Every structure is written in structure tokens, then in C-alpha cells.
Amino acid sequence: MRRFTQSALAGLIISSVATPLLAANTVTFSESEKATITSHGPWPPKMTPDPSNRVSGNxxxxxxxxxxxxxxxxxxxxxxxxxxxxxxxxxxxxxxxxxxxxxxxxxxxxxxxxxxxxxxxxxxxxxxxxxxxxxxxxxxxxxxxxxxxxxxxxxxxxxxxxxxxxxxxxxxxxxxxxxxxxxxxxxxxxxxxETIVTPRTAFDEFRDALAKSDEQETSQYPVAARRGLKIFIGKGKCGLCHLGPNFTNGEFDDAGIPYFKASGGIDKGRFGGIQKLKKSPHTLLGRFNDNPRRASGIATRHVTRSHQSWGQFRVPSLRNVINTAPYMHDGSLPTLTDVVRHYSNLNEERLHLDGRGLLRRLDLTDPEIVDLVAFLETL
Ligand code: HEC
Ligand code: HEC
CATH class of the missing domain: 1.10.760.10 (Cytochrome c-like domain)
Incomplete structure (x- = not known):
């Protein structure tokens, strides 16, 4: 009898704790969120040989x-x-x-x-x-x-x-x-x-299942990662720059990382990159491009230095990011939690905003930081 009461009591405690947990466990996505998530695939995308390199694919x-x-x-x-x-x-x-x-x-x-x-x-x-x-x-x-x-x-x-x-x-x-x-x-x-391609991940399985509305399959994706994904595409606004199947827009931005070199002096970032590009004999505009139409050099011809390109760095892909620590152009952030904390506590005054203002201090809670990291780890 006594034993029965105890276990009944235990059951009561479990159910009273389980109810709010269950609510937090159900993460649903709106149609527009689903469309955004689907845009991060399919993976792997089609990769064609490089026309500027006649031995590409050989x-x-x-x-x-x-x-x-x-x-x-x-x-x-x-x-x-x-x-x-x-x-x-x-x-x-x-x-x-x-x-x-x-x-x-x-x-x-x-x-x-x-x-x-x-x-x-x-x-x-x-x-x-x-x-x-x-x-x-x-x-x-x-x-x-x-x-x-x-x-x-x-x-x-x-x-x-x-x-x-x-x-x-x-x-x-x-x-x-x-x-x-x-x-x-x-x-x-x-x-x-070119033959090094990252494999499909838990995120890719989830993304494909969501596109097919396969609920059995989507439920395999960890709940924390789903909550993190919601932040990534929602209030984190991460997808503004880390977009598409490779989680990057392929261009340059300022994520608020200082650009001092270890040796002293300043890393000019994209500004210096454009200087190098304009001087190099090895660009798509030069004689070593094997594409007779040279069509692939258009972006290079039109690129220009601007004040804004100072201290900008390429938006990195986030695929396989769990395995590429430390992070940022200077390796200054040792873990993914440090990266997410960096965005959360961002010093807006340090940014070269020039009126674009894509990044804002996020002030995430500790559980939100854990969730966002859990999501990044599934890429
Ligand atoms: C305005 C564009 C922009 C937005 C928005 C943005 N990022 Fe980034 N991200 C960058 C740039 C640029 C870098 C590289 C910065 C550097 O090295 O100085 C970067 C670097 C990173 C890295 C390091 C990757 C590596 O290999 O070193 C991670 C992880 C990351 N971002 C995650 C996020 C997350 C999570 C969010 C949302 C909270 C986010 N980013 C929002 C532009 C952006
Ligand atoms: C001393 C260390 C070091 C060695 C040796 C080295 N790399 Fe790198 N590699 C780097 C660093 C650092 C970067 C980033 C460079 C930068 O942006 O300034 C990089 C960037 C690259 C990138 C650019 C990738 C991208 O996504 O933009 C390629 C490709 C590359 N390396 C290929 C090579 C090849 C091929 C060799 C051998 C011939 C090589 N690297 C030797 C350190 C090295």
C-alpha cells in the first residue's frame, strides 16, 4: 500500500513536470519558415567542372x-x-x-x-x-x-x-x-x-523530410536543433548572410571581429583582397583562364574597392562547422558557443555599418544559445 502511494506520487510529479516540457518540445514551422528551411538544400548540389580550368574533372x-x-x-x-x-x-x-x-x-x-x-x-x-x-x-x-x-x-x-x-x-x-x-x-x-565535398547531414535529412511533409522522418531531428533552427532563420537573422545550401551568400561582410594582426597593423580584409585581385596575372580576366569566352570573369571586372570593404571578410560556409574550430578569420573564437555569444553580445559600435545594419545585438538567453549551437552542430 505504502509502495503504491509512493509510485503514484512519483507519477504525479513526473506528469506535472512533463507537461510544460512537452509544450517546449513541439516546434512547428509556418509555411514561410518551411520555405526558408527548404532553401538551405538540396544537398549535395550539382557541381559542374570549372570552365576556367581545362583539367577540372580529369x-x-x-x-x-x-x-x-x-x-x-x-x-x-x-x-x-x-x-x-x-x-x-x-x-x-x-x-x-x-x-x-x-x-x-x-x-x-x-x-x-x-x-x-x-x-x-x-x-x-x-x-x-x-x-x-x-x-x-x-x-x-x-x-x-x-x-x-x-x-x-x-x-x-x-x-x-x-x-x-x-x-x-x-x-x-x-x-x-x-x-x-x-x-x-x-x-x-x-x-x-574540387572532389572534396561534405557528406549529407542530419539537417539535410530533416530538410528533405520537411519538404515532403514526412512527419515520421522530421521527428528524428533533435528538438534542440529545431529550436535553434527557428532562431537561425528568425530572430537571429543568421540566414541573411549564411544562406542557401552552402550557408553563405559567397560575399563579404563585417561580423564585428576586430581586424588587428598578431604582428601589429591592420588586416584590410576585402579591401586588400580587391587590391590583390586587380594586380594578379592569375584571375579569370587573364591569359591563363581556359574558358575561351572568359564569361566567368564578369564579377572580377566589375568589382571595386569602397570604404565599406575595409575590414570585411568572406561569409564562411557553415557546413561541417563543428569540425573547423577555431572560428573567424583570425581564429579568435575557440568554440561555436563563443561564436554564438559573440553575436548575442555584439558591440554594434564596432561594426562598419554604413547604414546597412544587418547585424544587431541579439541578447539571447542561455538556453537559446545552447539551442542555436545544437542546430549548428547538425550541419
Ligand atoms: C551580416 C552578415 C552575417 C550575419 C547576419 C551572420 N553572420 Fe556569421 N559570419 C559572417 C561573416 C562575415 C563571418 C566571418 C567574420 C570574420 O571572420 O571576421 C561570419 C562567421 C561566422 C561563423 C564562423 C565560421 C568559421 O568557419 O569561422 C559562424 C559559426 C557564424 N558566422 C554563425 C552565425 C550565426 C549563428 C548567425 C546568427 C546569429 C550569423 N552567423 C549571422 C557574416 C554574418
Ligand atoms: C602555412 C599554412 C598553409 C599552407 C602550407 C597551405 N595553406 Fe591553404 N590556407 C591557409 C590559410 C591561412 C588560408 C586562408 C588564407 C587567407 O584567406 O588569407 C588558406 C586558404 C586556402 C584556400 C581557400 C579556400 C576557400 O574556401 O577560399 C585554398 C583553396 C587553399 N588554402 C589551398 C591550399 C593548397 C592547395 C596548398 C598547398 C599548395 C595550401 N593551401 C597550403 C593556410 C595554408
Missing amino acids: KSAIAFGRELFRSRFLSASRRHSCVTCHKPNRAYTDGLARSTGVSMVDRNTISLANLRLNRWYGWDGGSDNLWAQSIRPILDPREMNATPALIAKRLRNDAPFSRGYQAIFKSSPSVDDAGQIIVNLGKALAAYQ
């Missing part, structure tokens, strides 16, 4: 590029490779705030995935195509510190790499000039990197 070039990516052949001291900073088992990053090759660079290593979806490359968009972006670290004195002449000489003297090169580019490195050789190696590296 199997031998992909294999050759993969070997180059892992080899120390491209660094002056033969001590560094692309893998030094882009480690395949760390989502092609290095886990450091600012990465180090020959010496420390100013920025955080970007994860290499879904690269065919980019319009611009690098935190500052200093390249308008993937092969140019792949040449940059080879020549940067702080990263691999090589020169086109050094790499050309090495290639001519290396029988296996030389044969690989000749088979793909149908010309011998002994007749090609150093400028052409470095571009071709960049194109093989690009062909390989």
Missing part, C-alpha cells in the same frame, strides 16, 4: 593533384606541404588560430570543401578562381616560400612528377615556361580539391 589530374597536395615538393625547404595546414583528418584545417608554415600567417586556415560553390577564394577574396588560390601558398614567403623558377627547375629534374605533368598537360615541363608550369600545377591541385 581523373589523372585529380590523382596528380592529390599527390602534389600531400608532397613537400612544392615548398622551398621541402619541409611543408598543403597538408601541413590542411589536414584531411581535421576537415582540412589545422586547429590553430593562425596557421604556421615557414612562419606564422595572419589568418585562420580555411577548411577545404565544396570549393566549386565559391565565387571568391580566401578570407579576403584575393582570388577569383581555385587554381590561383592554390598557387598563392606555394609562393607566400610565410607558407611554402617557393618561386615559379624553383618549382619549374625541380619539376624538370624529377622524372616521376615530370611524366605525370606531361601526361596531363600534353606538353613537357622542359618547353613550358615557369609561369605556365606553376599555373598548371595549380590547376591539378584545384582538380583534386
Whole structure:
């Protein structure tokens, strides 16, 4: 009898606690919210070969590029490779705030995935195509510190790499000039990197189920993530910049991160990126673009520096973001909770708003922060 009373009492307590919990557990989305959520897919999207790179999608070039990516052949001291900073088992990053090759660079290593979806490359968009972006670290004195002449000489003297090169580019490195050789190696590296695509995630399953109104399937998606998603597309306004299947508009913005370099001085961000672009021989406007119509260079021709581009950085994709810590262009935020707290406590005066005002201090509660992070973790 006594036992019965106790368990009845326990049942009473559970049900009185369970009712409000249950209410909080049901997250529903309006038709317009559903449309927004659906716009973050489908995944993976169709990725076509890069018309500016004649070996894009070519199997031998992909294999050759993969070997180059892992080899120390491209660094002056033969001590560094692309893998030094882009480690395949760390989502092609290095886990450091600012990465180090020959010496420390100013920025955080970007994860290499879904690269065919980019319009611009690098935190500052200093390249308008993937092969140019792949040449940059080879020549940067702080990263691999090589020169086109050094790499050309090495290639001519290396029988296996030389044969690989000749088979793909149908010309011998002994007749090609150093400028052409470095571009071709960049194109093989690009062909390989284009094959790195992030897999489907719990979010993608939810998104597809929601599009089909499959309630059985949508209920598999964690409730905290659903609440976080509601904040992401709602009062967080995250989707204003992190939009579409790759969770980025592909352009540049100021998210209120200071832009001082560790070495002192200021990181000009997009402003500096446009300067680099205008000076580079390796853009879609130049002679190394293999697309005879050069149509893909229109954005580059029209891009102009403005005061607003100072201190702007590329809006990063949020796919696989759980695996790419630390965050932001300078790696200054160690965890996703730190990122969400940053947006929540945003110092609006620090922003270069110039009247756009997309970002506002959000003042999220602690449970809301937990939910938003739970959502980001499902990407
Ligand atoms: C010393 C570390 C280091 C090495 C070595 C390195 N990278 Fe990077 N990589 C970075 C950093 C840091 C960034 C961000 C650069 C920036 O925006 O200024 C980056 C960015 C990139 C990007 C741009 C991705 C995007 O989404 O815009 C590509 C592509 C890339 N690296 C490819 C390579 C290749 C190919 C190699 C080898 C030839 C290489 N990297 C070697 C550190 C490194
Ligand atoms: C006005 C455009 C804009 C809005 C709105 C915005 N972001 Fe960002 N986001 C950016 C930019 C730009 C960066 C890179 C900033 C930098 O490195 O200086 C960034 C970086 C991030 C990163 C770091 C990713 C990485 O790989 O380093 C995360 C995570 C993130 N945002 C999540 C969010 C969330 C969550 C929200 C909503 C609360 C949000 N963003 C709203 C533009 C925006």
C-alpha cells in the first residue's frame, strides 16, 4: 500500500513536470519558415567542372593533384606541404588560430570543401578562381616560400612528377615556361580539391523530410536543433548572410571581429583582397583562364574597392562547422558557443555599418544559445 502511494506520487510529479516540457518540445514551422528551411538544400548540389580550368574533372589530374597536395615538393625547404595546414583528418584545417608554415600567417586556415560553390577564394577574396588560390601558398614567403623558377627547375629534374605533368598537360615541363608550369600545377591541385565535398547531414535529412511533409522522418531531428533552427532563420537573422545550401551568400561582410594582426597593423580584409585581385596575372580576366569566352570573369571586372570593404571578410560556409574550430578569420573564437555569444553580445559600435545594419545585438538567453549551437552542430 505504502509502495503504491509512493509510485503514484512519483507519477504525479513526473506528469506535472512533463507537461510544460512537452509544450517546449513541439516546434512547428509556418509555411514561410518551411520555405526558408527548404532553401538551405538540396544537398549535395550539382557541381559542374570549372570552365576556367581545362583539367577540372580529369581523373589523372585529380590523382596528380592529390599527390602534389600531400608532397613537400612544392615548398622551398621541402619541409611543408598543403597538408601541413590542411589536414584531411581535421576537415582540412589545422586547429590553430593562425596557421604556421615557414612562419606564422595572419589568418585562420580555411577548411577545404565544396570549393566549386565559391565565387571568391580566401578570407579576403584575393582570388577569383581555385587554381590561383592554390598557387598563392606555394609562393607566400610565410607558407611554402617557393618561386615559379624553383618549382619549374625541380619539376624538370624529377622524372616521376615530370611524366605525370606531361601526361596531363600534353606538353613537357622542359618547353613550358615557369609561369605556365606553376599555373598548371595549380590547376591539378584545384582538380583534386574540387572532389572534396561534405557528406549529407542530419539537417539535410530533416530538410528533405520537411519538404515532403514526412512527419515520421522530421521527428528524428533533435528538438534542440529545431529550436535553434527557428532562431537561425528568425530572430537571429543568421540566414541573411549564411544562406542557401552552402550557408553563405559567397560575399563579404563585417561580423564585428576586430581586424588587428598578431604582428601589429591592420588586416584590410576585402579591401586588400580587391587590391590583390586587380594586380594578379592569375584571375579569370587573364591569359591563363581556359574558358575561351572568359564569361566567368564578369564579377572580377566589375568589382571595386569602397570604404565599406575595409575590414570585411568572406561569409564562411557553415557546413561541417563543428569540425573547423577555431572560428573567424583570425581564429579568435575557440568554440561555436563563443561564436554564438559573440553575436548575442555584439558591440554594434564596432561594426562598419554604413547604414546597412544587418547585424544587431541579439541578447539571447542561455538556453537559446545552447539551442542555436545544437542546430549548428547538425550541419
Ligand atoms: C602555412 C599554412 C598553409 C599552407 C602550407 C597551405 N595553406 Fe591553404 N590556407 C591557409 C590559410 C591561412 C588560408 C586562408 C588564407 C587567407 O584567406 O588569407 C588558406 C586558404 C586556402 C584556400 C581557400 C579556400 C576557400 O574556401 O577560399 C585554398 C583553396 C587553399 N588554402 C589551398 C591550399 C593548397 C592547395 C596548398 C598547398 C599548395 C595550401 N593551401 C597550403 C593556410 C595554408
Ligand atoms: C551580416 C552578415 C552575417 C550575419 C547576419 C551572420 N553572420 Fe556569421 N559570419 C559572417 C561573416 C562575415 C563571418 C566571418 C567574420 C570574420 O571572420 O571576421 C561570419 C562567421 C561566422 C561563423 C564562423 C565560421 C568559421 O568557419 O569561422 C559562424 C559559426 C557564424 N558566422 C554563425 C552565425 C550565426 C549563428 C548567425 C546568427 C546569429 C550569423 N552567423 C549571422 C557574416 C554574418
